[in-house]
Amino acid sequence: MNQGEQVKVLGLWGSPFSKRVEMVLKLKGIPYEYIEEDVYGNKSPMLLKYNPIHKKVPVLVHNGRSIAESLVIVEYIEDTWKTSQTILPQDPYERAMARFWAKYVDEKVMVAIWKACWGPRSEREKETKEAYEGLKYLEKELGDKHFFGGETIGFVDIAADFIGYWLGIVQEASGVTIMTAEEFPNLQRWSKDFIDNNFVKEVLPPKHELAALFKAQFGSVTSD
């Protein structure tokens, strides 16, 4: 069934969006060819061909057909390769909840964290408060569960990869602290388990390289 299957991922080494796709492919044991895209420099003809609308990564190319938007790609992978490791629950209500929280991470929490660390100075206090509140909702939603997906990594865990790995590095690089171990014990515990997972570990970008990237691109709060 997998003969002649061609799976390519157009990605960016430091991007949590790009890594979501790779994590799921690894979790499901799907081989793929990875192509690093110079998104901020020279966009390749291939990127422009496969994602003409947004011209962004990640893009999944499966047997010549492309899919863009990381969470859309994750669901496509789930629908296409029926493996024992599933990312979304079977029950429609549980699926709707998973999609809700993944969207919340994407559109509210990540955005607020980013703006709190590196947005316009005048807005940082407001964004920090929003980021904190957003993380508190996630802390509550996670509760005592091993992962957001329950016993195994699921859709929301994948969507929250930024919180699991990038956030610590972003906080260090920017000097802005939003999530502490004392105030977010569940998320702290979860992030250790998340990044310890073999398949996740395999794709995470090296910490020191990410830190250097952030420092170079954004400087730190104390520097302006």
Add this chain to the structure above:
Amino acid sequence: MADEVILLDFWPSMFGMRTRIALEEKNVKFDYREQDLWNKSPILLEMNPVHNKIPVLIHNGKPVCESLIQVEYIDEVWPGVNPLLPSDPYQRAQAKFWGDYIDKKVYASARLTWGAKGEEQEAGKKEFIEILKTLESKLGDKIYFGGETFGYVDIALIGFYSWFEAYEKFGNFSIEAECPKLIAWGKRCAERESVAKSLPDSEKIIKFVPELKKRFGIE
């Protein structure tokens, strides 16, 4: 056991319209409860504590929030009649991509056509038309975005169609002149029973805009 379906909604919301249409497509009886967004009810705050927004779909006491998530949920719970999403994974991914595009792009620029003035309004109008043109070229010569059958992407966009005349009036431009195929698509969709039942009259929206501007403190 009969399903209890409640929809917390606000009549001019193009997002609420999506959920109304999806429920109608599936012939699901639901209790429509109009909400006052400037005086939010206890049930709205309880059922959507994170965002406090409409629409909220409450199915047998359990809330589902976010309109496109609701549309997909409705499709999964009542799969028998009028499928809203394609069964093929690639087509389904394309539908979700365009639903996401509509969500990210249409509202913000559309709002500027009536909610902004001068240069900001002109820039908004230009961007809005560009986005509609992108959608129109995606539609092509098809009857609906998904092809022969009415579905997810049509549902994602059609609510905005009820606002088109208001955008044109307050923005002083013609959408039909720029995107005739999209207008033709809108008219086709409006003939569908589920859509006719769910979209308010354009006239009503036009009367509503000045009131909305006052609420937002826009002159």
